[in-house]
Amino acid sequence: MHGMAYRKAKNHLMNLVMLACTLAVLIPLGLIFFHILKMGVSSLSLDFFTQIPKPTGEAGGGMANGMLGSLIMIGGASLIGLPIGILGAIYLAEFGGSKVSTVIRFGADVLSGTPSIITGMVAYTLLVVPMKGFSGLAGSVALALIMIPIVLRTTEEQLKMVPGSLREASLALGVPFWRTSLKVTLRSAMSGVLTGILLAVARVSGETAPLLFTALGNQFWSRDISQPMAALPLQIFSFAIAPYEDWHKLAWAGALVLVTVMFVLSLTARFFGRSRHSG
Amino acid sequence: MLTDSTGAQHSRQRDLASETALRGTPETENILQTVTKREKEQAKGMKGDLVFRYLTTCFAFSILAILALMLYEMTGESMPSIRAFGWKFVSSSDWDAVQGVFGALPYLYGSVVSSVLALLLATPLSIGAALFITEIAPARWGTIIAPLVELLAAIPSVIYGLWGVLVMAPWLQSTVQPFLIEHFGFIPLFQGAPYGVSMLAAIFILMIMVVPIITSITREVLLAVPLSQKEAAIALGATRWETIKMAILPYGKSGILGAAILGLGRAIGETMAVTMVIGNAPNISLSLLSPAYTMPSVIANEFAETTSKLHGSALMEIGLILMVVTLIVNGLARLLIWSVSKSANGGAA
């Protein structure tokens, strides 16, 4: 048995060690924010939101085409992913037997744990090869594969929290089950479901790897989803690894925009989540 | 909305019918009409529910179909490479697209070394930070730091990569690596020239990326430790650190391990940030200062412009290995975390 003074000293020492760990965790992350903010703000201009990238070596230009492409592809991914995620969740919450549901839940977990570059490879073999070319559509599909499990699991959790008495109330009024599911159960869980959707959108809006060999990227304006399409994260990637100072600046500006968008989405999601808990 | 209007109409008519019946002037025609309407409506209502059930079932099972399709495609596309190289694929380091010879050992090596070392650095830091947040810091700090850490886990990897390649790697090249070479150059780990982009850079960036994940899961595990466990230790006169060592850490052991393994799964599959800082050279070098390559990185760099069918197939096989490895790692992690939350719930009940 050690003396009290020794034990107290050790306690203090370990407290310091844990504080040091916390700082070691927070400092690099703080630095990242600092640099994004510093470099991003100084590089951001109106051109960034209105111009497309200038040819190699020329100064100026922006990432407007990348932002548009990202919007289009996220929209496409939502169109594909949300119905599958939400209706699948309704099945799990309302119909699924326990064994079947466990298998589907496990499948969703496997899907969400799969590295995102793999979903890009799969979308490549399923769409790019048969269509004989890279396309925004293939990018949307790859992103949808990432959204589905997130939306499925959050929606299911939210639906399960809706009290059965509401379903019964609606059914007892002679409302068919499908209308009850959509208009009473799903609507009651709406704020939570919306939180999940926002988190899923935030997640895919920063995804780069699945777009590398699906959307490929595009130096010009691209609105046709059957053609290669620009995306903000792809542009950040290719500009960051290019050897030009001007392009690095654009990449920082892009990073600032992307992080801002993601934080706004996350905060909105949190707000929705909170309003549900208090209300 | 057609069904709806007939629905409302139907009940209105029925009401009318029953009211006229009450008044004692039965209008048989009206009632007959109501009855046929009711039957039609019945058929429609049931059909709606049936369709709804089938539809949701289809969508739910489509997740399994997607997964099966993924595995099928990956395996199918890998077959030419598997047939051509067999086990040599994972034991050879010849990767020559021109000659059509593919061995993935450097990528496997790079993936394993970068993620395992990153994890060895990240885990203690994360545990320390999680303990600080839950056990030591005032509760108010915890409510600020915890969501902050969770928000950090959501930053896209391309942004970590951007920072890594433009800020961290130059700093490593100018400061850290020369220092290591000068003072620890006798250790093989720190020999060679300071490149900046290197295995070391990949390890650091992966560490920074997985720390928020491990910290936030560890925090949840620690919060699930029942108060009675802590109280037992405190009642024995234990200091705070002794309480942590005696009661909290043993209780959360497997959950924390699960958190670390989940971090490993994330690190192995991490693509963009690593690709941007590791240097992308298929070396197997003991030195952490030299550039290296990982499985996701080689896919990211070469898959869009493969030179031959076999080249694409070899990359697919790397993808397949990656998928299976992450599947096993994630499964293991979930099992551990799940067993903890289950026993914690059991304890509470």
Added chain:
Amino acid sequence: MSNKVHLEEVNIHFGKTHAVRDVSMSFPENSVTAIIGPSGCGKSTLLRSMNRMHDLVPSARVTGKILVDNGDIYGRGVDPVSIRRRVGMVFQKPNPFPAMSIYDNVVAGYKLNGRLPREEANEIVESCLKRVALWDEVKDRLKTNAMTLSGGQQQRLCIARTIAVKPEVILMDEPASALDPISTLKIEELIEELKTRYTIIIVTHNMQQAARVSDYTAFLYMGDLVECGETKKIFTTPEQKRTEDYITGRFG
């Protein structure tokens, strides 16, 4: 007086549990019938079988015949949805739709099924709220959320919502058990008033309540129908020993 609802050898199983055994009885039109019995005797289970609420429970199995106006509601091709429109239900705990206003709650049965012309909706809301004696209390705040009402008001709102879709039968599953005495009294007065138009079947564990509101009473024990008949007779001269024991409070 004719029989509105008629049960013939009704058996209800949940998996291996036999919850209701061979119950046969009738519910006369425009009257109140109370089903009483100790908790767990199957009275709620029996009630819920009469508008097919058990359809949602995969393990539940209902056999025998349940006739409403001489039509078997479990017959082939019968849609449970149309049955529930004719046989409404009021639950133990008031369950207004939390995201809806008072107004929308009353017409929820229509709105959830589609659209409803405004004038008609106004009419329904006013007449139904008047019938449940809630109109004067809420007419100035119809658009406020239904959850702002007191428990008793919420339950009357739920009754208004039920009668708004014009059912023929109303099932009530201990409708006042979650309410205070004054609210309970109001609900009981309402039941008295409603029976002129509807056939009401009420489950209650409160024998005084059964004696006060019902015309007929059925005593259920361990899934068996022990005795049923006119309320007066059941409470004064029951035929079965078990009924007498229960009513005099010797068990349960």
